[in-house]
Amino acid sequence: MELSATVKLAQQLVKIESITPNDNGCQNLIADILSKLGFKITFIKHQGVTNLLAMHGEASPFLLFLGHTDVVPTGDENTWQYPPFSGEIVDYEGRAYLYGRGSSDMKGGDAAMVTAMCDFVKANPNHPGTIGLLLTSNEEGDAVGGTPYVAEYLKEKNLIPDYCLIAECSCDETFGDSIKNGRRGDLNATIKIKGIQGHAAMEQHAKNAVFEASRFIEKMLLNPIDHGTKYFPQTSFQVSNIHAGTGADNVIPGLCTLRCNFRWNDLQTPEKIEQHVRAIADSLKLDYEAEFRAEGAPFLTEEGKLIDVLSSAISEVTGKKPTLGTSGGTSDGRFIRPLGPQTVEFGPVANFIHKVDERVAVDELDRLHQIFVKTLEQLF
Ligand SMILES: [Zn+2]
DSSP: OOOOHHHHHHHHHHTSOOBTTOOTTHHHHHHHHHHTTTOEEEEEEETTEEEEEEEEOSSSSEEEEEEEOOBOOOOOGGGSSSOTTSOOEEEETTEEEEESTTIIIIIHHHHHHHHHHHHHHHHOTTOSSEEEEEEESOSSSOOTTSHHHHHHHHHHTTOOOSEEEEOSOOBSSSTTSEEEOEEOEEEEEEEEEEOBOEETTOGGGOBOHHHHHHHHHHHHHHSOSOOOOSSSOOOEEEEEEEEEOOSOTTEEOSEEEEEEEEEEOTTOOHHHHHHHHHHHHHHTTOEEEEEEEEEEOOEEOOOOHHHHHHHHHHHHHHSOOOEEEOOSOOOTHHHHGGGSOEEEEOOSBOTTTTSTTOEEEHHHHHHHHHHHHHHHHHHO
């Protein structure tokens, strides 16, 4: 099979072991390709994190492609069918896939953005406006020194994009079915629920903290924080960790610690969610302590030229009319959207990200490339 430039580049990137926050040369490879076409290359490094800013043109409007070159760890490599950094093209049920850690999140998308920019600039060397690419090596980690750092740089240099397009996996079931026009906020909480420790055979003198926690969880599940909005699902409540017990079989636990995660929509604030949680706990007369840690706010682009142009490009290439939605994990779009640009994500189907045997369908990458070329042609 003859591989396209997009798939070849994606394959080269997957072969580079760039576990967050180590870029390990991915961005150099891309900078070499873009500099040959006249892109102005700036590396912005901070606290061991590498960021690449590549720009072509100086006028407005300014479209910024956004991506990341870091990947999550592989876990036990023996559980993978092929080595996770082999970049093999593998056939699954008659369809060719690029295999490996980062293939779908998001080196395939990175490659499609880069080759689309190359094709567009080759065909339109004197295009109006500015086309840019920002890649970071700390998206999967804590983002320190990554996109938020470069967002400050962009502000200082007055390089504010009009549009931001992110090739993160956005599709739900089939390629072309969904654009993410925002993402939910993220809030963690640690809730320590107290009972009275005692002998398992002397229950009349004890209060089981696990039972107290169960009452709390049940009431949380029966009382959703909200019912969602046009673009956002309802604010979710999850218990991610639960701990209680002394290790002995005959002791009723006096403390149950819950770690909870909330993915919240634009009806909420971390303060409102905290109020909801405390109201539920208070209504059950629980003895508890709760501590909340906000990780990120939701962002949304309701409408605009970028969504219109991207949607029509997707329809032309896939025959589908994509829906707009905000489900799934957050992205670095949350650091760019506050600068003002219309910010959306469109990329492959998200079913293999962060998994063992991560892979991405080769035909999705080629169609993603076509969609980005059409988007550029229609925006400029
Ligand atoms: Zn990603």
